[in-house]
Amino acid sequence: MRVTIADVARMAGVSKTTVSRVLNTRDEVDRSTAARVRDVIDQLGYVPSSGAVGLARGQSRTVGMLVPSLTWPWMGEVVQGVVDTVEAAEFGLLLFTCNRGTESVERFTSQVSARAFDGLLVVEPENTLAMLTALHRRGLPVVLIDDRGRHPEFPYVTAANREGGASAARHLLAVGRHRPLVLAGPLRFGCVRERLDGFRAAYADGGHPLDPALIVESDFTEADGREVVRRLLAEGRDFDAVFAHNDLAAVGAMAALRAAGLRMPEDVAVIGFDDIPLAGHTEPALTTVRQPMREMGETAARMLLARLTGGAPPGPPAVLPTSVVVRRSTTNG
């Protein structure tokens, strides 16, 4: 049988109220009484029922996390950062995905109403934004981990995309590349426009304004990255570098370059964005702009916990710095 607070109270010869007080370390308890109660707790191995505590207190000490997919290359880092932070605060983490469309969204929404968690972390909400806004207005604390759009309604954490793009440009300029191809992501995403802006501005500053014909929209997939570069090479376009807006597209670009018999980095230098695990293992290894995914998860979790435990107000977005990880695809020096 489960050990309850009543068992502890009986055995310690006090009321449940008193046990509850020592559990919650209120200082109104006599020291020797408290010590006795603590002894009994240890002896019985008593642990409060989280469900009962949650019901009585009106909160669950649990955080929800909604992700589009767990199989994206960088998602593990984000979730790891969140789990670590949430566990350290002695909260639980309830994980949801919304990969099955409407059905999962509805199921998810009802979990919220069921008060299964006190606050919510969301990664890149593309089709759940309306739902999230409604939940947020009803009072659910929400923090976004999101690069793709701007959501003034929510606190969020993101990477320094503009500066990331600029640093990619400065790196390519430093290795002497003046005609870069930009393999951009979908231009409807905020992060894509920012990376592009930063990159463009830095090239202009460097005295080599971008050729508009060498800015091409792609869709973040390896297949499309490969196809776009193949096509441009077939058209005879001239470029000495590729800045891909994510590593997967960069890998596709590298495949197309290799197929065309071009050497990297001698003929074309390639730089990506993300620093997924794969980046260190391509041939040549891929130089890339690193997004601090784990730190982004940690930061988002801390922001949410601050609201939940401290009652802190929403607070400004957190923009975490990127860094260029230099590998062989841009330099063999």
Place this chain on the structure above:
Amino acid sequence: MRVTIADVARMAGVSKTTVSRVLNTRDEVDRSTAARVRDVIDQLGYVPSSGAVGLARGQSRTVGMLVPSLTWPWMGEVVQGVVDTVEAAEFGLLLFTCNRGTESVERFTSQVSARAFDGLLVVEPENTLAMLTALHRRGLPVVLIDDRGRHPEFPYVTAANREGGASAARHLLAVGRHRPLVLAGPLRFGCVRERLDGFRAAYADGGHPLDPALIVESDFTEADGREVVRRLLAEGRDFDAVFAHNDLAAVGAMAALRAAGLRMPEDVAVIGFDDIPLAGHTEPALTTVRQPMREMGETAARMLLARLTGGAPPGPPAVLPTSVVVRRSTTNG
């Protein structure tokens, strides 16, 4: 304010008992009464509090999952399989990691005692086995997703390691390799011994017994895979293939082979185990024995849910088939 069952009861002109009955679709309710109650529920947007339901019923409709790390290359697939299955059954998934040693293990244990979840899924419990055994004996349903050891006490799901090793051997034999190097994982792991046994038996069957000097223990890391192969090449060992017990070690082996100026697959064919995302992107792309990670997650979740909802007894282990994914590292035909 939160809508409760009392609100619904009042508005529908019935007792809370009746509302609870229609919620739980007991058939003892008059059809028109039930319809009226359902109307009110929709109108109010009422959703039962999961905490209260859990307390009253003595179970949480939540499954716990304990993983060593979320950043391992194949972990995303496993967790995705679990989440999908658990969500479809309208259970929640509470995620834990134990990457911070004793402290996290203790915190985790107390979550169990707190009855935060009804059953537990565990991935490769290396240092938590004692704790898990204790929990299991106290009545917590546990299912393992584990290749590394044999745990007769628990139901588990695993891949067909022996057959996987045998299929690697048959593939290498089919491409004409008779002197393979086996880059084994740590021999204390069950999966390693099984992969080795299957591989050895298939080579013996093929008329080419393995050379014991070409079976080398390594530690599943890329760095060690590289170092081992480098050393063997330096010693002048003669082999025409490498069977690495995981893809990461295979990638290390490929780096060492390339550094030695050997061509793949012409001089040495390489086959790995796992089929992590990276495998399709190495140069040459890596042939490997695929473990169905997502299916393993799904299966484990189903086994656990069967116990939780159907009260089914523990049941036998599930052994899922592997398959050889042929890429360029073993054949350019």
Place this chain on the structure above:
DNA sequence: CTGAAAGCGCTTACAG
């Protein structure tokens, strides 16, 4: 410093 009692929002015998 301590305890009796009400309450959190449900479910479930039990009685009718």
Place this chain on the structure above:
DNA sequence: CTGAAAGCGCTTACAG
């Protein structure tokens, strides 16, 4: 078919 009441295991005014 329906409801009053007790109970799940806690917390928290309130009173002393």
